[in-house]
Amino acid sequence: MQSRTLAQPMIEVIMSRKGILYDVLLILGGSLLTALSAQIAIPLPFSPVPITGQTFAVLLVGTLLGSRRGALAMLAYLGEGLLGLPVFAGGRGGLAVFMGPTAGYLWGFVAAAFLVGSLAERGWDRHIWSAGAAMFLGNGVIYLFGLPWLSYFLPGSLSQVLALGLYPFIPGDILKLALAALALPSGWALLQRRKG
Known part of the structure; x- marks a missing residue:
């Protein structure tokens, strides 16, 4: 059986505060990190889906904050965008984004x-x-939501949806997965050294 320390998200080990204000600040911080990462965007002329830093932020926020706070941070991010704040790729926001080809990924x-x-x-x-x-599975979930939604906007076959909504993103996804896979265990090792 794992100890309580092993069951805590990294943020709780770093900052042992509790309370609703603390949770709200963490959730808003996670949504802000995702919004900032969305501004790292490379439009692809052949696809309605840009390459962004969002997925890396989403996976990092979820891992650092834990399941509930991480999911709430993403809901806050979507809520900010729905209100029209320019938090999505290319500084976009508003209801139109939720009706567009990238909504499933969101x-x-x-x-x-x-x-x-x-x-x-x-x-x-x-x-x-x-x-x-963990990062691979999380990334897969994003595609599980994103690709079926994208298929409504792309006439043609499944191969076309994959060619425009998955394949161009694999090299960047591999890089993001590698960075996270190296950074997270390194962060835990530093925390253990600091405690020791």
Whole structure:
């Protein structure tokens, strides 16, 4: 059986505060990090989906904050965008984004943050291979939501949806997974050294 320390998200080990204000600040901080990462965007002329830093932020926020706070941070992010704040890629916001081709990916952020947060709460973020596996699964959840929604906007076959909504993003996803898989266990090692 895991100890209480191993079941805590990293943020709780770093900052042992409790309370609703603390939770709200963490959730808003996670949504802000995602909004800032969305501004790192490279439009692809052949696809309605840009390359962004969002997915990395989503997976990192979920892992650091845990399942509930991570998912709530993504819901706050979506709420900010729905209110018209320019938090999405390219400084976009508003209801039109939720009706467009990338909306499925956005909804996938909530489920992905919850999943990687749940896995982190089980210690998956402590070791390089399990951290990489958690990030891979979280990324898969984003595509699980994003690709079916995108298919409504792309006439043609499944191969076209994959060619425009998945394949161009694989190299960047591999890089993001590798960064997270290295950074998270390293963060835990530093925390253990600091405690020791």
